[in-house]
Amino acid sequence: MGRTDGAGAADGEQAVEARDGGAAEGDTSGPRLYCAHRHGMAAGTRRMIRMGRCLRADALYCALAAVILAVFAGPVGEAFGVPAPVLLGVAAVTLAWAGSLAVLAARRPVRGAVAGVMTVNVVAVAALSVLAFSRPVDALSLLVLAVAVEVGAFAVWQALVLRSVRLH
Known part of the structure; x- marks a missing residue:
């Protein structure tokens, strides 16, 4: 699931990537989007x-x-x-x-x-x-x-x- 380009990834991996916005495994930028205003989101x-x-x-x-x-x-x-x-x-x-x-x-x-x-x-x-x-x-x-x-x-x-x- 570490691939973000989708090339050669299994269907299950693509579905997960589509659901989580295409973030690589271990990337927490997706879930942090909603609380980013507390962590430096641009004004x-x-x-x-x-x-x-x-x-x-x-x-x-x-x-x-x-x-x-x-x-x-x-x-x-x-x-x-x-x-x-x-x-x-x-x-x-x-x-x-x-x-x-x-x-x-x-x-x-x-x-x-x-x-x-x-x-x-x-x-x-x-x-x-x-x-x-x-x-x-x-x-x-x-x-x-x-x-x-x-x-x-x-x-x-x-x-x-x-x-x-x-x-x-």
Whole structure:
């Protein structure tokens, strides 16, 4: 298993090498990757990880919100006076946005992408707040307002990540 080039290696060896990233036997660089921030990982790499983590969390939240909206499109549409198919469309757009965030997070995140996502989140907070206050105060308007606060928290997190990237 000491070979890393795969030439002439048995199938079992290639499978192990593929699983452990191709590291030679005795090479501990693979397992150390996740704790390297404590052992001298470059500051730029740590910032990339933070930006990616922030975008992944936002993607997960958006996907979950899209599924919940799709499941409850009928009652929510009735309460807001909006046809359920319109809310299903909003859920589909939100799910597509979640997919975009996941793709951005899977690539090497850059400041511009995080800043763009933060801007979209700020606009979403404004839209959700207007929606929440456009109706009588009830459980649904408070729920929409809570979602606005949660989305705002993502925007703040993204701003803090961007600030840390700028300062270093």
